[in-house]
Structure formats: structure tokens, C-alpha cells
Amino acid sequence: MKVAVVAFAPRELPNFLVQARSLLTCAACFAPQQVELWLLGDLDENTEKNISLSVDAVCQVAPGELGRVYTAEEWIPALERLYRLRRPQVVLFHGNLSGSELTVRLGVRLGGSFMTEITEVAFEENGVTQNGVAQNGVAVARSVYGANLKAVFALNTEPYVLSTAKGAFTLLASAPFGKKQENAILPEWVVLNERMPAWRVGPRLHWEETETGFETARIVVAGGRGVGGVENMERLRRIAALLGGKLGGTRPAVLDGWLRHKDLIGASGNVTQPKLCLSMGASGSGPFMAGVEKSRILAAVNSDPDALIFKYSDFGVVDDCNAVAQELERLLTEERPGLKGARM
Numbered sequence: 001m002k003v004a005v006v007a008f009a010p011r012e013l014p015n016f017l018v019q020a021r022s023l024l025t026c027a028a029c030f031a032p033q034q035v036e037l038w039l040l041g042d043l044d045e046n047t048e049k050n051i052s053l054s055v056d057a058v059c060q061v062a063p064g065e066l067g068r069v070y071t072a073e074e075w076i077p078a079l080e081r082l083y084r085l086r087r088p089q090v091v092l093f094h095g096n097l098s099g100s101e102l103t104v105r106l107g108v109r110l111g112g113s114f115m116t117e118i119t120e121v122a123f124e125e126n127g128v129t130q131n132g133v134a135q136n137g138v139a140v141a142r143s144v145y146g147a148n149l150k151a152v153f154a155l156n157t158e159p160y161v162l163s164t165a166k167g168a169f170t171l172l173a174s175a176p177f178g179k180k181q182e183n184a185i186l187p188e189w190v191v192l193n194e195r196m197p198a199w200r201v202g203p204r205l206h207w208e209e210t211e212t213g214f215e216t217a218r219i220v221v222a223g224g225r226g227v228g229g230v231e232n233m234e235r236l237r238r239i240a241a242l243l244g245g246k247l248g249g250t251r252p253a254v255l256d257g258w259l260r261h262k263d264l265i266g267a268s269g270n271v272t273q274p275k276l277c278l279s280m281g282a283s284g285s286g287p288f289m290a291g292v293e294k295s296r297i298l299a300a301v302n303s304d305p306d307a308l309i310f311k312y313s314d315f316g317v318v319d320d321c322n323a324v325a326q327e328l329e330r331l332l333t334e335e336r337p338g339l340k341g342a343r344m
């Protein structure tokens with residue numbers, strides 16, 4: 001088999017290497033004849049020199065400007081083109097938010113089989129079953145029902161586009177990959193750097209890279225669909241900053257491009273436990289509540305008095321969340337400067 005492992009170009013080399021080696025460990029389960037590393041994003045010279053992974057080829061998708069912010073819409077066409085060029089039978093992603101999103105979207109585009117967060121692999125080749133039981137192709141296992149059951153899925157159509165579950169494929173002592181190699185720049189280096197089409201209309205948010213994580217944030221502002229647009233979301237970002245907190249939001253807010261994928265709060269994103277969560281224009285759906293229910297105080301603004309969120313919140317305001325946000329920003333910046341950076 002020919003296997004491609006896909007990784008975002010490293011911002012931090014040690015983390016990147018751990019991730020790439022775990023993917024290569026998974027790749028080894030397919031007893032591959034050929035393994036390629038597909039790198040998404042630009043590399044600096046120093047990083048390029050220090051990538052020392054034993055693979056048969058490295059392909060880089062270097063989309064320049066557009067690739068600085070992750071959106072699946074920008075990466076998928078490039079990945080599709082790369083697939084048509086290289087034709088691997090298996091494409092492996094890391095099972096983080098973006099990896100799993102790309103897995104599903106690419107799998108659908110290519111008309112293959114796809115599965116996210118796999119924990120085991122079995123396959124049959126030339127009538128011989130490798131790594132357990134597989135029928136007519138590849139079988140993969142993953143946890144289901146809140147990790148209470150293991151399900152095995154038969155995948156019958158190539159290419160197999162898969163993402164690995166966190167921690168599932170730790171390095172095998174005998175894995176042929178991940179060894180430090182001198183002179184590891186690789187036999188083949190394919191660069192695909194056509195400019196991607198700019199599909200997005202409207203401004204992007206600008207972010208400081210030094211922001212703190214959701215796990216430790218003392219104040220979280222969560223924006224939902226009711227926020228209505230990127231400019232209003234930008235106001236919430238300013239409010240979060242004034243309070244010394246962090247802004248995230250619901251899935252519709254992420255899907256509409258008002259927030260980044262990694263700012264998603266909820267069952268499929270970040271689970272927060274701040275002292276104060278201020279929910280603005282979110283309905284209080286179960287998946288969202290999974291990300292905010294551990295807040296010590298939950299305050300919600302929603303224009304619908306019957307909104308579910310009011311059932312869970314300690315304080316509620318029935319109003320237009322943007323009018324409330326406007327007033328809150330005014331209070332924080334003009335009349336009550338003492339509130340700035342209020343410590344909870």
C-alpha cells in the first residue's frame with residue numbers, strides 16, 4: 001500500500017515530530033511499500049533542515065497568504081489535487097479538530113471511505129489478514145457511545161481517509177519510522193503552491209497568538225448565532241480582552257467564519273471551566289452546554305425569553321445581545337474604567 005500522512009507545517013518542532021511519528025506509527029500498521037509526508041503550510045529553512053523522518057517523499061502544500069489562517073475550504077482543493085498527483089491508497093490525518101474535519105471532507109470529495117479518530121487498523125492483502133480480522137479491504141476500530149464501546153467498521157472503497165485518535169498510536173519500539181536520520185531531506189520534494197481561490201467574503205478577525213487557553217481562562221465570552229456577524233463578534237472579542245478573558249463560540253458562529261475552528265466551545269471543541277461565562281446569543285443546545293456547564297457563574301443574553309439557556313444560567317437578560325454588548329463595552333471603556341481587567 002501507499003500511505004500519505006498529512007501534517008500542518010510545524011510551529012513548534014518537538015510537538016510536530018511527536019504528532020508526525022504517531023501518524024507514521026499508524027501508517028506502519030498498513031505494512032506500506034511507500035510512505036509520504038504531506039506538509040500543509042510554509043516552512044522556514046531551519047525547520048526544513050531539522051525534520052528528520054524516514055519517509056519516501058515529502059509533498060508540501062504552500063499556499064502562502066491564505067494558509068496562515070486555517071479553513072478547510074482553502075486546504076481541501078489543494079489536498080484533492082495532491083491526491084490526484086500522488087494517488088496514495090491511505091491518507092492519514094491527526095485526530096484534532098482540523099484533522100478530523102479534513103478527513104471527512106476529503107473522504108467525501110474523493111469518493112473513498114473515511115473514519116475519524118481510529119484506534120486500531122486491520123486489513124487484508126493478497127488474501128492474508130494483517131493485524132487481526134478484516135474483510136474485503138481495511139477495517140478500523142474507534143470508540144463510540146462516550147468511549148463505552150469499541151466499534152469496528154469495514155471500509156471497502158479506496159482511498160481510505162482516516163484520522164487517528166489522540167494517543168492511540170504511540171511509537172512502536174520496532175517501528176521503522178521516526179528514527180533520527182542524518183541527511184533526512186528526502187528523495188522527492190513536491191511543492192504545490194498555486195494560490196487558492198479566495199472564497200471568503202468580508203473581513204477576517206485578527207488574533208494575538210499569545211492568547212491563553214480555554215482550560216485556564218477565568219472569564220469566557222461565548223458568542224452564538226444570535227451575534228449575527230463578524231463585526232459584532234469582534235466587539236465581543238474586545239469585551240473579552242477588557243475583562244482579561246477569552247472569546248469562543250458555538251458551532252454556527254464557527255461555521256459562518258466569525259471565529260476560528262479552534263475557538264469552538266462544546267462537545268466537539270473546547271470544554272471550559274471559568275469563574276464567569278457570558279453567553280451571548282446562544283440557544284443553550286446540549287453540545288454547547290457540554291463546553292460551559294462547569295462555569296462557576298453562567299450569565300446569558302438571549303432575545304427569546306423561552307431560550308433553553310435560561311434554564312441553566314445563573315443570570316439572564318432577555319434582550320438583543322449586541323445592544324447589551326455595546327453598552328457593556330461602553331461601561332468597560334468609558335464610565336467604569338475600574339472594571340477593566342476585573343479579577344474574578
Ligand SMILES: Cc1cc2nc3c(=O)[nH]c(=O)nc-3n(C[C@H](O)[C@H](O)[C@H](O)COP(=O)(O)OP(=O)(O)OC[C@H]3O[C@@H](n4cnc5c(N)ncnc54)[C@H](O)[C@@H]3O)c2cc1C
Nearest residue numbers: 224225226250251266267268281282283287288303320321
Ligand atoms: C455531533 C454534533 C456535535 C456538535 N458539537 C457542537 C459543539 O461542540 N458546540 C456547539 O456550539 N454546537 C455543537 N453542535 C451544534 C448544536 O447542536 C447547536 O446547533 C448549536 O450549538 C447552536 O448554536 P447557537 O446556539 O449559536 O445557534 P441557535 O441554536 O440557532 O441559537 C441562536 C440563539 O440566538 C438567539 N438570538 C437570535 N438573535 C439574537 C439577538 N440579536 N440577541 C440575542 N439572542 C439572539 C435565538 O433566540 C437563539 O436562542 C453539534 C451538533 C452535533 C450534531
